[in-house]
Amino acid sequence: MKNFHPFHIVDQSPWPLTAALGALFMTSGTISWIHIKSPLLMTLGLFLIIITSFQWWRDIHREATLQGNHTSKVIIGLQWGMILFIISEVFFFVSFFWAFLHSSLSPNVEIGMMWPPKGIEPFNPLQIPLLNTTILLSSGISITWTHHSILNNNLSQAKKSLLVTILLGGYFTILQAWEYIEAPFTIADSIYGTTFFVATGFHGLHVLIGTTFLLITMIRLANLHLSKTHHFGFEAAAWYWHFVDVVWLLLYSLIYWWGG
Numbered sequence: 001m002k003n004f005h006p007f008h009i010v011d012q013s014p015w016p017l018t019a020a021l022g023a024l025f026m027t028s029g030t031i032s033w034i035h036i037k038s039p040l041l042m043t044l045g046l047f048l049i050i051i052t053s054f055q056w057w058r059d060i061h062r063e064a065t066l067q068g069n070h071t072s073k074v075i076i077g078l079q080w081g082m083i084l085f086i087i088s089e090v091f092f093f094v095s096f097f098w099a100f101l102h103s104s105l106s107p108n109v110e111i112g113m114m115w116p117p118k119g120i121e122p123f124n125p126l127q128i129p130l131l132n133t134t135i136l137l138s139s140g141i142s143i144t145w146t147h148h149s150i151l152n153n154n155l156s157q158a159k160k161s162l163l164v165t166i167l168l169g170g171y172f173t174i175l176q177a178w179e180y181i182e183a184p185f186t187i188a189d190s191i192y193g194t195t196f197f198v199a200t201g202f203h204g205l206h207v208l209i210g211t212t213f214l215l216i217t218m219i220r221l222a223n224l225h226l227s228k229t230h231h232f233g234f235e236a237a238a239w240y241w242h243f244v245d246v247v248w249l250l251l252y253s254l255i256y257w258w259g260g
Contacts, residue, residue, distance in 0.1 A: 006073040008063065015056040022048030057216060064233070065225050075232050082236045086243050089206075093247055096199040097254060103191045104259050110190075115259070117190045122260030128179050129256040132172050133248065139168040140245045143214075143238050151228050155221065162218050165241070169211035176204050196255060203247055210244050213237040 025045030033039045064070040070078070104115045111117035123129060142164040149158035180197075187197040217234045220226055226234055 006071040007077075008069040008071070008074045010063075013056070013059065015052050015059070018048060018052045019056070022046070022052055061220070061225065061233075065230070070230075070232070078232055078236070082239060086239060089243065093199070093202070093250075096195060096202070097250065099191075100195040100199065100255060100259060103195065111192070116192050120189060120192050121184045122192075123179065123183075123256060125252065125256040125260060128175055129252055132175055133252050135168050135172045135175070136245050136248050139165045139172075140242060142168065143241050147234070147238055150221075150226060150231050150234060153228050155224075159218070159221055162214060162221060166211055166214050166218060169207055169214065169241075173204065173207055173211070176200070176207075199251060199255060203244070203251055206244050206247070210237070210241050213240060 022045045025041055025048060027045070029039070029042030029045050033042050103111075107113050107115045107117070116122050142161045145161040146158050146165065149155070149161060185193045185196075187193050214237050217226075217237045220233060
């Protein structure tokens with residue numbers, strides 16, 4: 001019987017279950033890798049997440065672009081879902097900033113009652129961190145250029161600017177990895193090392209996720225799946241990327257510049 005309503009009742013899918021199992025295997029496998037030096041379970045979890053992501057995104061693409069299930073009412077629901085997801089991510093990072101500010105504003109006797117703790121040599125905020133800030137701000141400009149190009153049906157410009165954004169995201173990741181390699185302290189060096197690597201590390205993970213998000217959007221754009229009236233997949237990626245930009249500005253201001 002046909003449903004005469006504008007909403008999309010999603011078909012039963014195995015992908016939420018396989019994604020949850022993949023996340024469980026990867027997190028528990030990471031602990032296993034650390035303690036018993038066996039990466040097998042973590043690799044299985046990562047492989048399961050990659051396969052699940054491909055299959056799940058394929059289904060969403062088919063429902064949205066080929067079957068026309070993403071009506072205007074459905075798009076509004078998807079927009080609110082993405083907004084609520086980003087809000088949850090904001091509070092995820094709030095916990096890291098809270099820990100850093102709590103420890104830096106009132107350093108206890110165990111770390112020498114000083115910040116940064118005695119023996120910690122922080123990064124110079126005017127070197128790689130400033131370059132990374134410039135890179136992410138530039139990527140925010142290029143992804144906005146992509147959005148305007150899509151709205152104007154200029155797919156050639158959209159593909160070029162989106163490629164620039166992806167390359168900038170990759171460049172940022174390479175520089176952050178180099179910074180970690182050259183770091184004069186480790187995650188085990190007092191509360192400073194822990195909060196620094198956890199906060200910047202999770203941000204780096206979000207940059208990788210955002211870059212993957214944009215790469216998938218690039219593939220869809222090249223296959224003419226997006227248009228000026230049908231491009232929420234890109235909009236969601238752009239919102240996420242701008243969120244990553246804002247978080248980095250806070251990280252740079254509080255942890256690299258003020259906290260160092």
